Amino acid sequence: MLTREKNELLVRTGPGTPMGELFRRYWIPALLSEEIPEPDCPPVRVKLLGEELIAFRDTKGRIGLLDEFCAHRTASLFFGRNEECGLRCSYHGWKFDVDGNCVDMPSEPETSTFKNRVRLKAYPCVELAGIVWTYMGPPERRPALPELEWATLDADRRFVSKRWQESNYLQAMEGGIDSSHVSFAHRYNIDDDPMHAGTEGLKYLKADTRPKFEVAESDGGLVIGARRTAGDRSYYWRITQWIMPWYTIIPPFGTHNPMGGHAWIPIDDENCWAWSINYHPTRALTEPELASMRAGEGIHVKYIPGTYRPVANKTNDYLIDREAQRERRSFSGVEGISAQDFSLQESMGAIVDRSKERLGTSDAAIILARRRLLDALKLLDEEGPLPGAAPEHQRVRSASLVLPDSVPFQEGARDALIAVPGREFVSI
């Protein structure tokens, strides 16, 4: 349970809001590189933290992320011409470079110096892992570039997709932190998933359906341990990483399978991007794996063609299949791991009223994550990187392993939770 005031603090991320200010201090996954695939390609609309922007790749391959609306008369630059190192408004021909400078103003006399005084809001961008990232905060507070493990791997070792979710980012992210729902929402899908098949972990998971949770603060967020009995005097641990402010990493099933992770990025207060990443730290993804991901399986989704919106969505009750529900092929009747999650998260309403919740011990990670986000608001004026913004906060892994019951999981899994390039991850 949360007071309405604290809930409002957490869910509002537009310009001028406290959480919006915090989020603007981090690098933000903004769009897929494939959306602006080549120099001088058409610009695309991007909405982030309530701001309407336009992204384009200029003639030299540089990426611009500008205010969507021309500085002159506010026409949308979506209709603009991307040519000769700038985006030119189709209304009166004003042209802007990737830094937001007005570099041509052909509607004014050639001698005019007006254009030198005109700038469009522009955010710096970098490309990493097939994603265009941006930084929307004060320049002097810009953090180091992202070093999340999946963001630093060679291209053949990861697959990235994004999906429009019709809800506030927080209830989406809470789903990523919350290991507890896996035993329910995904119960009848865990077996089927080829990524789980035959692992030792799956055996323990099925044998003990009431895990105990232990949550520890890490430098960059939380480490969330779910503990199950694993024979005599030992525990099977599934450990989830939450990296502030919005990354989660799924505990893996066996080292032969790729890992999975997410980023939960506010579009505005009632919509968010759910980014889904599969990656393997030590080998290339196989063609069958990639084919399955491209087909929208696992944590990815099937799209409505020409969009990043799922075919199964709110307007069609997520294609719920009551027969499948009855016959225990799907716990909720919705098909697919991903849709099982977002159908429930969207069903809570665009923004959850957390004053109506009743939280239990299994919600400890969610409670702590909210607290860490609220606490981070107090660090805005401090020196040094914010939690989750430093590279060393990001070089972490989730893991699954068996430990003696006498060993605290943070201790027993210490090495397993650190991402070391080229080193195999730990999972059974």
Added chain:
Amino acid sequence: MLTREKNELLVRTGPGTPMGELFRRYWIPALLSEEIPEPDCPPVRVKLLGEELIAFRDTKGRIGLLDEFCAHRTASLFFGRNEECGLRCSYHGWKFDVDGNCVDMPSEPETSTFKNRVRLKAYPCVELAGIVWTYMGPPERRPALPELEWATLDADRRFVSKRWQESNYLQAMEGGIDSSHVSFAHRYNIDDDPMHAGTEGLKYLKADTRPKFEVAESDGGLVIGARRTAGDRSYYWRITQWIMPWYTIIPPFGTHNPMGGHAWIPIDDENCWAWSINYHPTRALTEPELASMRAGEGIHVKYIPGTYRPVANKTNDYLIDREAQRERRSFSGVEGISAQDFSLQESMGAIVDRSKERLGTSDAAIILARRRLLDALKLLDEEGPLPGAAPEHQRVRSASLVLPDSVPFQEGARDALIAVPGREFVSI
């Protein structure tokens, strides 16, 4: 005409509103039994008086009407599993019985007593006449079960349907109280309707198109008499019953035809359920009659498949046919008694601004009905049943008959206006 303040009092029925509090003191038609046809069938969403609820029939056939959103994290129970005497949320498996008790909380430790402290809002339900009725008020003020004549008949003597109306309940109900519009909105359809054919009443109805209205308060609502000349020194009376707070009974045409009635139930302030009932107190409905009702004729409608919304609706201007209007096959160009009414009622806007009306003598019943509703607000703290809530208020009938012009209709029709089981009703 009504002040804006009084209009607001009348049209707002959400939690905490005065009229909402009044309405919660009555049994409310909530959904059709056929929507939850058997034990453990899928749950359905129900919205009443602005409250979002979920209805289900448990393994033992008991009906639950609960808050739609799980007490835990507010996921919708629409995605829930209805099994083993309870509805289980698909997110973390919390399970609720028909009384709203949390009977299983598998995400918490087995020893936890947390679930004993968790309840979901639950409203008691009864099934009568193919309808699930609920009571949303304080338990100690629950009235006797409905004894409306149509609700107490054997199943083969009645046919019940419901229809989504895109307007506030009040303007819909006012159409049911208002006999005056029949001569206009339905003018060219009265002859055609096989239910009117060849009746003596129809002859009088057509001969005198300017009825005079007399309205009397009954214990449970209003008795509304529409008087027409019927030869020398006698009147043809068509008498409508309004039973508080939202039932109307149509004056019949001949005793060989079924009677008709309605209930007008707020979904929220801008939508309502129009319930339509045909019934015959002393005989089973015939197969041709039922076929016509199922086909959406008379007071029923043709639905968009899979919904209770009419095919002819606001988005398509109710399929208005200007040729039919010109050629006097339909007064307004809209086809069907039912659509003729709701097209006009919805055209007034979602909520009528009654400060702009100009009411005449033919609106006497509407004026009085509003007054009775407003007056009833003062009775909320009184002992005893509210008007319309007592069984004896509900055992009434509408009627049509000829009386000498010297006899007041309440007197001449006294017996005709009482519903006595097994006794033929009065109509010519």
Added chain:
Amino acid sequence: MLTREKNELLVRTGPGTPMGELFRRYWIPALLSEEIPEPDCPPVRVKLLGEELIAFRDTKGRIGLLDEFCAHRTASLFFGRNEECGLRCSYHGWKFDVDGNCVDMPSEPETSTFKNRVRLKAYPCVELAGIVWTYMGPPERRPALPELEWATLDADRRFVSKRWQESNYLQAMEGGIDSSHVSFAHRYNIDDDPMHAGTEGLKYLKADTRPKFEVAESDGGLVIGARRTAGDRSYYWRITQWIMPWYTIIPPFGTHNPMGGHAWIPIDDENCWAWSINYHPTRALTEPELASMRAGEGIHVKYIPGTYRPVANKTNDYLIDREAQRERRSFSGVEGISAQDFSLQESMGAIVDRSKERLGTSDAAIILARRRLLDALKLLDEEGPLPGAAPEHQRVRSASLVLPDSVPFQEGARDALIAVPGREFVSI
């Protein structure tokens, strides 16, 4: 740039707003005559300046423009019966004549005098140029009938269409005042347009893409000169007329081509009618010209069948064709002069926030037009016609011509800018 307060003053035109009061002092193009083509035809909904109205042509051919909602119980008169010199509500049969008088009240006793006290809001109408015009202001301030040149020509010399635009009227009208955008938004279409082909003007237009603007106040609005170099010591002038409060006339290309003009009429604050008129003052339009206009070419559009909404619209990104944009067949990728304009105007949002603009010298006409509209608010209580309301303010033309560089355009083009019936207009 405009303060938010001034912007609000300019864009709000509903009842009771200052700009709404000003606009109600002018004759307003309300609907096409063809929408109510004959006596007793079906009524049509008309929304103007935020008021919901119903238009009909009575048995004698007189036009009524009334409040859409019946005075009785506020049912929409869209469902009314248009017959025997009045529009009869389908709910209870109240009937209104073109002046808003209630001429029949069949639901009330024959002896009732109630109907004499009931009136519906009614606005006077006239038909001119295939348009029904109305006047919504105080009767004693009604101005002379419109004498815009195109409104006074024989029917075979003009073609009129209207189009729903999803934006405030002001940003639409500013597009009509703003000659500067032609060189950009329409750049690759100017050559193709058969109306421009082979004219001397086109040669100059293409040779000098940075026109200088000179704007002068006229009695009725503005005269806007765009000056381009035309050889030695002479200028090619394209002169646009803005007639208050909402008419614009496009500078012509050659006297053999029809002229073009527009009217920009608020539907409500977020929508407007863009009226488009082609006309030739001294000859009938040819069949090929009319065929092209009816096909939605030039300043007209292709409609969604049964509506006045364009096929290319906001929901489909105006069918933008990025290939056409890249290959320089269309500057913005949108096809058609008209859609090129309204796509950009609508992209600014329903109502432009003018506090974010950066205006240049090429925006002088827009700046002055706003000022004149704001200044006109101070004239509401003055005697005499408002600017643009007097016939002599309306009898003007746009023109294109070459003048020596020593001659001010208002002087050199004085005669060319006056509309004299039967006199050829001036254009090269």
